[in-house]
Amino acid sequence: METLKDLVRGVKVDSQAAVLLTSAACGVGALLMVMRTVSEHQTVNDKIQRARSRRTENLQRAEQEVLRYKQSHPSCDSGAILSLSLSELTKQLREGSLCPEDVFYSYMQKALAVHKELNCCTEILLESFDQLRTIGSNKDGLLYGVPISIKDNVSYKNYDCTCGIIMNLSQPAKKDSVIVEVLKKQGAIPFTKTNLPQALLNYDCSNPIFGQTVNPCNPQKTSGGSSGGEGALIGGGGSILGIGSDIGGSIRIPASFCGICGFKPTAGRLSSQGIVPIYRGQKCVLSSPGPMARDVDSLALCMQALLCDHMFSLDPTVPPLPFNLQTYQSSKPLRIGYFEHDGYTQPPPSMVRGLREVKALLEQAGHTVVPYEPLRVSQAVNELILKGVFADGAATMLQKLKGGPLDPCLKPQIVLYSIPNWLKRILVFLLTPFVSSASLSPAEVWKQHAAVEDYISDTIAHWRKRNIDVLLCPMIGPAFNFLYCGLSSLTMIYNLLNFPAGAVPVSTVTAQDEEDLKHLKGLYQDTWEKMHKEAVSGAEGLPVAVQCVALPWQDELCLRFMKEVEQLVKHKKN
Numbered sequence: 227m228e229t230l231k232d233l234v235r236g237v238k239v240d241s242q243a244a245v246l247l248t249s250a251a252c253g254v255g256a257l258l259m260v261m262r263t264v265s266e267h268q269t270v271n272d273k274i275q276r277a278r279s280r281r282t283e284n285l286q287r288a289e290q291e292v293l294r295y296k297q298s299h300p301s302c303d304s305g306a307i308l309s310l311s312l313s314e315l316t317k318q319l320r321e322g323s324l325c326p327e328d329v330f331y332s333y334m335q336k337a338l339a340v341h342k343e344l345n346c347c348t349e350i351l352l353e354s355f356d357q358l359r360t361i362g363s364n365k366d367g368l369l370y371g372v373p374i375s376i377k378d379n380v381s382y383k384n385y386d387c388t389c390g391i392i393m394n395l396s397q398p399a400k401k402d403s404v405i406v407e408v409l410k411k412q413g414a415i416p417f418t419k420t421n422l423p424q425a426l427l428n429y430d431c432s433n434p435i436f437g438q439t440v441n442p443c444n445p446q447k448t449s450g451g452s453s454g455g456e457g458a459l460i461g462g463g464g465s466i467l468g469i470g471s472d473i474g475g476s477i478r479i480p481a482s483f484c485g486i487c488g489f490k491p492t493a494g495r496l497s498s499q500g501i502v503p504i505y506r507g508q509k510c511v512l513s514s515p516g517p518m519a520r521d522v523d524s525l526a527l528c529m530q531a532l533l534c535d536h537m538f539s540l541d542p543t544v545p546p547l548p549f550n551l552q553t554y555q556s557s558k559p560l561r562i563g564y565f566e567h568d569g570y571t572q573p574p575p576s577m578v579r580g581l582r583e584v585k586a587l588l589e590q591a592g593h594t595v596v597p598y599e600p601l602r603v604s605q606a607v608n609e610l611i612l613k614g615v616f617a618d619g620a621a622t623m624l625q626k627l628k629g630g631p632l633d634p635c636l637k638p639q640i641v642l643y644s645i646p647n648w649l650k651r652i653l654v655f656l657l658t659p660f661v662s663s664a665s666l667s668p669a670e671v672w673k674q675h676a677a678v679e680d681y682i683s684d685t686i687a688h689w690r691k692r693n694i695d696v697l698l699c700p701m702i703g704p705a706f707n708f709l710y711c712g713l714s715s716l717t718m719i720y721n722l723l724n725f726p727a728g729a730v731p732v733s734t735v736t737a738q739d740e741e742d743l744k745h746l747k748g749l750y751q752d753t754w755e756k757m758h759k760e761a762v763s764g765a766e767g768l769p770v771a772v773q774c775v776a777l778p779w780q781d782e783l784c785l786r787f788m789k790e791v792e793q794l795v796k797h798k799k800n
């Protein structure tokens with residue numbers, strides 16, 4: 227009996243001890259977890275702080291260099307230099323009536339001033355000062371002495387390609403991207419890297435490392451995504467030529483929002499080696515680097531400079547097709563397909579008005595404009611683009627964002643991707659088109675690729691039937707308010723099709739456009755359209771652009787068409 231009592235007492239003591247021990251273990255575990263979280267948080271903050279400090283230091287060093295140069299060269303007429311077009315600038319540099327130093331320091335000074343206003347630069351490439359010293363050896367280059375800006379995700383040796391993601395900090399590029407190498411060889415001087423939205427798939431331009439870039443025409447508006455730093459810097463006059471990247475409109479959208487020109491070439495025409503994507507390996511929708519500038523001639527010159535033997539030998543996967551100047555300079559009348567909406571996205575009245583004005587100008591100039599109806603756009607966006615880009619159920623993106631702060635412009639997207647599939651299926655009506663981020667099996671991915679191939683060949687057949695050379699169609703814009711989270715079909719469809727496409731500014735939003743917007747009914751009268759209407763409101767005075775498109779590999783024809791539009795609009799104004 228005694229023994230049993232002892233035993234029970236012992237067990238009691240043991241179970242108390244066990245409770246105590248378990249509680250202590252839990253407490254220690256929780257403490258360790260809190261400590262780990264705090265330390266991870268600290269590491270993240272330290273990394274962000276380091277990146278910001280580096281930017282600040284480099285900006286200050288650049289400012290000092292500019293000051294020193296300007297003091298010792300009082301005759302440097304920056305106003306005159308900054309007002310030159312790229313073709314005038316390159317001509318004067320070539321002839322020697324302008325020196326590369328005056329040009330470089332004028333643009334550096336202007337970029338620093340624009341950055342202060344718009345927060346568009348992520349790095350000043352200090353090596354550019356060294357490159358300037360030896361630039362004489364590249365005198366024959368097509369871009370001799372031209373300062374050039376590059377988007378954050380374009381590799382430049384020793385600098386991060388952050389893509390606005392913490393995980394990418396302190397991972398400096400081991401070498402220059404092929405595009406940077408070729409630009410340097412052609413005499414261009416990359417001098418700054420520019421901002422983008424966290425993870426690149428956004429119409430806004432903000433990330434937790436470098437913050438929000440604002441629009442040069444109205445700081446209450448975004449400069450656009452994802453090459454929004456380029457849009458803001460070039461639109462603000464701080465760069466004459468820039469390189470962006472585009473998988474859903476990221477060159478064309480900031481160009482449209484900031485009143486400049488942007489060109490997305492056929493994917494594969496320019497080397498993508500060293501351009502950091504968000505979804506490496508994703509092949510349903512193709513990304514393409516391309517130029518952004520104030521006028522179409524600058525885009526063409528940049529393409530001409532890049533499409534050279536040096537690029538073809540550095541990256542033999544690029545087809546050795548030099549720039550076809552004859553096509554670019556041709557003036558043969560064109561047969562132009564035309565539509566004002568694609569049945570998926572209703573552009574606001576300002577963009578439709580701009581489009582109609584351009585259509586009338588083209589007809590007056592002797593071109594033939596015929597109606598064109600884009601094929602199965604809903605299916606293309608919901609089933610081909612979104613399912614294809616998120617074939618991994620958005621896992622790659624979510625993985626890359628782990629452990630770091632989320633930017634407010636990305637949060638709504640991430641919330642949508644994080645909803646479990648069973649709930650998505652229930653909320654399908656509410657969530658479409660975002661319901662597509664459910665992972666696919668390999669067999670489904672193959673089916674997806676086949677469906678994309680079919681869509682491309684059906685669209686090409688449709689063009690042939692209409693017998694059109696190019697397409698004039700709506701562009702996304704005018705510039706959105708911050709934090710818009712919706713989806714437009716207007717640009718991404720040409721990434722899916724892999725057709726070259728460009729944005730050209732043609733007008734500005736009038737008071738009447740704003741009034742008409744208030745009465746816009748839209749195609750579906752749903753929440754997405756309501757959000758879109760809100761995003762484009764308050765845009766009076768902001769740029770209005772159109773989109774020009776050609777068939778794959780007809781990049782020069784697309785540029786030629788863009789140039790025609792630009793010229794007609796210019797002559798109408800004068």
Ligand SMILES: CCCCCCCC/C=C\CCCCCCCC(=O)NCC(=O)O
Pocket residue numbers: 426427428429451452471472473474475476477503504511513514611612615639711712713714718721
């Ligand atoms: C073909 C890409 C579409 C992805 C859709 C993402 C989910 C929709 C959420 C918001 C709309 C964002 C659209 C982004 C368009 C610009 C993306 C882009 O071109 N990025 C450039 C790049 O990755 O190089």
